[in-house]
Amino acid sequence: MEKILLLLGVDAEGKLSKAGLEAVEQARRLACSLDGASWTIGLVGRDVGAAARQVAATGAGKLLAVAGDAFAHPRYASDADAAAALARRSEATLILAPADSRWMRALPGAAHRLGAAVDTHIAGIEAADGAVRVRRWYYRQRIEAVQTRQSRPWVLLVDAGNVEPWSGEAAEAAVEEVPVEASESWNRTTVVGTKAPEIDQQTIRPDAGLLFVAGAGWTKKQADGRVHVEEAAELILDFVRKTKCSLGSSKSLVDLSSEGQAVLPFLTHLHQVGQTGSTPRHPKGLATCCHGEEPHVVGWRFIKERRAVNLDPNCGWAQGKADVLYVADAFAVMREVNRLLG
Amino acid sequence: MSNGYHIVVCAGIVPDPLQTLEPVAGPQGPALKNEMMLPAVLDPWAAHALYEAAHLAKNAPGSKVWLVSMSPKAKLQQVMMTIAQKVPFELVALDGPASGFTDAGETAAALAKAIQAIPGLDRSRLLVFGGWESASRGAGATLQMVGEILGITDQFQGVDVLELQPDGAFRILERIEGGVHQVSTCAGPPAVLGWATGTLPEPPNQPQIGMQNMRAIMPALQRAQPAGLAGGKIEFLDVRIPSARRETQVIKDLSPEEIAKQIVEWIKG
Numbered sequence: 001m002e003k004i005l006l007l008l009g010v011d012a013e014g015k016l017s018k019a020g021l022e023a024v025e026q027a028r029r030l031a032c033s034l035d036g037a038s039w040t041i042g043l044v045g046r047d048v049g050a051a052a053r054q055v056a057a058t059g060a061g062k063l064l065a066v067a068g069d070a071f072a073h074p075r076y077a078s079d080a081d082a083a084a085a086l087a088r089r090s091e092a093t094l095i096l097a098p099a100d101s102r103w104m105r106a107l108p109g110a111a112h113r114l115g116a117a118v119d120t121h122i123a124g125i126e127a128a129d130g131a132v133r134v135r136r137w138y139y140r141q142r143i144e145a146v147q148t149r150q151s152r153p154w155v156l157l158v159d160a161g162n163v164e165p166w167s168g169e170a171a172e173a174a175v176e177e178v179p180v181e182a183s184e185s186w187n188r189t190t191v192v193g194t195k196a197p198e199i200d201q202q203t204i205r206p207d208a209g210l211l212f213v214a215g216a217g218w219t220k221k222q223a224d225g226r227v228h229v230e231e232a233a234e235l236i237l238d239f240v241r242k243t244k245c246s247l248g249s250s251k252s253l254v255d256l257s258s259e260g261q262a263v264l265p266f267l268t269h270l271h272q273v274g275q276t277g278s279t280p281r282h283p284k285g286l287a288t289c290c291h292g293e294e295p296h297v298v299g300w301r302f303i304k305e306r307r308a309v310n311l312d313p314n315c316g317w318a319q320g321k322a323d324v325l326y327v328a329d330a331f332a333v334m335r336e337v338n339r340l341l342g
Numbered sequence: 343m344s345n346g347y348h349i350v351v352c353a354g355i356v357p358d359p360l361q362t363l364e365p366v367a368g369p370q371g372p373a374l375k376n377e378m379m380l381p382a383v384l385d386p387w388a389a390h391a392l393y394e395a396a397h398l399a400k401n402a403p404g405s406k407v408w409l410v411s412m413s414p415k416a417k418l419q420q421v422m423m424t425i426a427q428k429v430p431f432e433l434v435a436l437d438g439p440a441s442g443f444t445d446a447g448e449t450a451a452a453l454a455k456a457i458q459a460i461p462g463l464d465r466s467r468l469l470v471f472g473g474w475e476s477a478s479r480g481a482g483a484t485l486q487m488v489g490e491i492l493g494i495t496d497q498f499q500g501v502d503v504l505e506l507q508p509d510g511a512f513r514i515l516e517r518i519e520g521g522v523h524q525v526s527t528c529a530g531p532p533a534v535l536g537w538a539t540g541t542l543p544e545p546p547n548q549p550q551i552g553m554q555n556m557r558a559i560m561p562a563l564q565r566a567q568p569a570g571l572a573g574g575k576i577e578f579l580d581v582r583i584p585s586a587r588r589e590t591q592v593i594k595d596l597s598p599e600e601i602a603k604q605i606v607e608w609i610k611g
Contacts, residue, residue, distance in 0.1 A: 074524065076495060101519060104499060105486070112487045138480065139363050145579075146580040147578050189496050191526050202522075275477060276390075305608075313594060319590070322590050336598050
């Protein structure tokens with residue numbers, strides 16, 4: 001019978017992330033679908049009180065916590081120690097966690113300490129005939145596999161965006177604290193804080209309803225034989241401001257900026273979508289001045305509705321990669337779109 | 343640091359991103375159709391790690407860069423013909439699968455063993471670099487396990503910036519959620535850094551560096567030991583290409599005004 005441990009990081013403000021609450025729902029469903037399974041939630045953070053109350057009514061049999069100032073910020077050494085301690089205390093056979101930056105950094109190493117197998121970027125978990133099966137992607141979302149393992153413990157890092165987050169009422173929580181001895185090695189790394197891009201506003205919004213991709217064509221010569229980078233920047237940022245969408249770019253455009261050319265300076269590697277960039281999840285995506293080549297489009301796997309504006313009717317988007325391709329000048333289209341959006 | 347760093351870059355090879363991939367059932371589990379025929383490249387994020395390693399080594403006299411790669415020897419040799427021209431390094435080759443369907447834990451064990459066997463490696467000056475995820479398995483887990491086996495507990499993933507501080511410490515920027523970096527300081531080596539894209543462009547080909555590297559690469563390939571992966575840890579129940587092809591409507595003869603109207607309605611719908 002499986003003993004499931006769900007690990008959740010509690011941020012410095014005492015909150016759980018949306019990805020964490022989605023993992024709660026995944027763990028809850030899995031526990032319900034496995035005969036005789038029990039499940040425990042393990043919280044890691046400075047102050048876990050509010051987070052514990054938030055998940056107290058999930059049906060988890062036990063709430064464990066590793067708490068204290070040392071766990072306020074994500075850091076490999078302390079998080080790996082906390083995860084290993086919680087796994088040992090719960091005697092877990094299955095260890096679930098959201099595939100966020102905290103647990104992606106620390107949990108594979110903790111898995112090694114526990115002698116556990118690890119699979120990451122899990123897109124779905126199901127129980128079939130008493131066995132646990134997971135679905136994940138290979139080759140940058142080009143091949144999908146359903147797989148299982150016999151060995152235990154088995155660590156599963158679950159991607160966001162596959163189930164609705166747990167949203168039950170808060171309740172009183174009895175939390176059992178698990179002591180973790182502070183190690184000298186923790187002090188070698190100090191988390192100083194966070195750094196947002198040096199622009200007038202954040203343009204990467206994972207929860208936005210729309211992804212807007214600016215391709216390399218924005219910086220190429222237009223019909224008049226000249227480049228119009230300033231106008232391109234104005235049109236793109238105006239659209240992003242008005243729609244509150246998330247901004248992405250194709251690899252080629254990001255590479256141009258890294259090579260020091262004067263192109264759309266607000267685009268960084270963090271905006272890059274595709275093979276060497278992100279694979280965001282948004283209900284809709286609009287690509288402009290982008291050819292829709294495979295290394296970029298693999299990053300669109302989880303964009304449900306896709307439209308593109310490009311001058312080339314034979315570009316990649318026309319080859320079954322978009323729902324609608326408008327063959328048109330993106331400058332003229334986006335100027336009008338911005339006008340209509342007011 | 344006066345004596346520089348010993349930087350070990352872990353990098354596999356992957357099919358060229360422009361290739362069409364099709365899974366087939368092989369004797370050891372899933373594989374790619376015509377895998378040995380597909381043109382390969384150095385794993386993109388790991389390649390960034392290699393460029394960052396070379397840049398760091400150049401700025402820290404006494405440093406040395408090793409590239410540890412587990413791949414079929416013949417394919418690795420092809421990739422080396424290109425990558426050897428980019429930056430100076432010494433190759434440590436492991437003859438094993440480059441497949442994404444191998445287990446991250448087994449791969450980590452093989453890589454760590456190869457690193458431990460590098461002659462003259464100073465573990466107190468060691469920096470283990472690699473891509474934060476591969477373009478094949480995409481697990482983002484292998485480097486952490488390599489670090490654990492080597493006893494390194496200062497680990498960073500999604501690294502875009504590594505800055506040397508006057509006291510020998512590092513300032514490191516890691517990608518976290520929402521387009522933000524987490525900023526940390528680390529006392530110095532040993533450390534594990536899984537790189538995202540970093541800040542450096544791909545270096546131009548330099549034939550002189552290529553010739554210098556290749557003199558040691560060919561013997562390293564000949565010496566490559568079998569990685570000895572047992573396999574069979576993952577039971578694959580179904581492996582397929584997702585049905586992602588869409589019926590694209592190509593609209594050629596609408597004015598920008600009409601297109602804009604459709605787009606705005608679609609966004610608001």
